[in-house]
Amino acid sequence: MIIKKTPAEIDRIAAAGTILVRTMNLLAGKIRPGVTTGELDAAAEKFIRSQGAEPAFKGYRGFPGSICTSPNSMIVHGIPGGYRLARGDILSVDIGVIHEGWVADAARTFAIGPITPIARKLLTVTEEALFAGVGQCRPGNRLGDVSHTVQEHVEADGLSIVRTLVGHGIGRDMHEDPQIPNYGHPGTGVPLEEGMVLAVEPMVTAGRHGVRVGDDHWAIYSQDGSLSAHFEFTVAITAEGPRVLTPWHEAGGGRAAA
């Protein structure tokens, strides 16, 4: 069942989103060669709690971290720890924030110093695919329009959409209906209506789309070891069109810093 939100409820998710964006920008200033993912996790948790909010991932189904940090061929769900960032790495950072009972969820992939042309292309195309998909989040469209737009953008550049992981509705719960595949057919799926709030999150590899689960039973990697990127917004469908509630691309954000 899809739970639609009132404008006042959307504002409350946006408040969680504001804390999330500040957290992402804080991490953007810390991400550099030599920093461990555990240090990023600690900084994120401290900041989120200082805002009167909670890290949504901490303890979720037993997840030990406050954020997910997924380097290189790791797609999502990386447990922060001793991994030390190196020049040429890419790092996907996924953050969930609960504020006054409402959840926001967003991710972006950062470049650590200069990266290869294929890595740069992967980041650019995945971010563009997110923006294109979010542009479809308006009343009168269907969910398949979002999915198809993301898929088309990614595959046109010769990259692969991960198929076994999907976006989701979000609100009082981090994962609500509907599931949002990043592939599909236009004009199909549930009609999009004002008040729906969606976490749209293309996950893309530079190789093939198969995945494998890591030894810790959390981390998910590209099966072929190719680089992977993950960009995500929480977005509300309003009468005026999409409203991004986690705008990490605005002040202090922008494209992944080189």
Ligand code: MG
């Ligand atoms: Mg999500």
